[in-house]
Amino acid sequence: MLDKLEKIRGVLDVIEYLDPTGREIVHRVPQEGSGEIVLGSQCVVRENQVAIFFRDGRALDMLGPGRHTLTTLNIPLLINYLKIPFGSKSPFRAEVVFVNLKDYLDIGWEAPKSIPFRDAEFGMVRLGTQGKFAFQVGRPQLFVNQIVGTQGLFKTEDIVSYLQTILVSRLTDLVGELKVSLLDLPAHYDEVGAGLRARSSDDFEAMGLLLKGVYITSISVPPEVERAIDERAEMGAIGDMQSYLQFKAARALGDAALAGGGEGGSMAGLGVSLGAGLGLGATMAGAIGQAMQPAVGGGPAAAAGGGLLDGFSSLKQLVAQQLTLSAEEKEAATHALDQLMINLTSTTATMEEIKAAREALTGRFPWLAEPVKTLLNTPAALQILGQIAARSI
16 A cells, blocks of 8 residues: 555656647646645656646646746745645645647537528528638636636547537538528638638637637538439530420330330320329420421421431432342332331321331331331431320320
């Protein structure tokens, strides 16, 4: 027991702390309770450190870098506070708090909860925020009184967490006053960081800290908002949305109709299911109505322009170039192409007639199936197919 007491007394006869990590802000000697310190003990304070004598929740005397022999000269407040006679070698109880004065850089912070943000285009959006900040202990005695004494914080992670809470609180106020769009926020990271530093500096100074910098590294949005932003970007890339929707509606109706699906008259049910399944709704109906309006020059043939006629001419040339076909077969293939063209350009043709003409052509000449399919998927052909399908609904 005597050896143990002597070991404790020996620790407090030479008071010092070396931070091997370089990250610790404050260190308390002893770590719990108070220690017995004898006048004449040595206190070693390293560069970028100060040693503050602390008792009963109050920071009293402070020593700077160097080796100090504890006397009534360098800790007068503590001696007077304890009423120890001048020159006495009697022990007294206190704690010594070492404070690191270095710059603490690259300290991460993150809002534990998303911050509400009112955006003119997306409405109320919740933002996730992350960043970095840098600080230094500027007034050690005030810092110890406010953080160690009032808040009871010693561990670095607890102190940093408390500082992060202040930053997030001020950021919430700042974000609420921003008048920029969510899409423009990344261009204002520097301004937001500077504004957050300005608003938080007084809070840090009240604790004896110097807030040297605040940086925003990330502002994130919920997944559903990310999808909305992606969709908006896709819409911008498409350009003319009305023409795009008309094209998609015509392709959907034409492809589904030509794919088959029952005897003659199931087109009404087909049209309804397509509208619901594709989610086009009223937009699809408007696109079909637009497609059904007569084109300049009258009729589907004028709407098709020269593209469809040129396509059929190319197919006829392809037939004429086939060396393995007889003259009769070439004539039959050309006649079948003409019949399909007539049905497509007729104002009264139905999808059943077009399907029959296509099957008659590709059934006898299977090698024409892929070229015909490619031709019927051109914008000109799809516009006509959309008109014919709309007439059948």
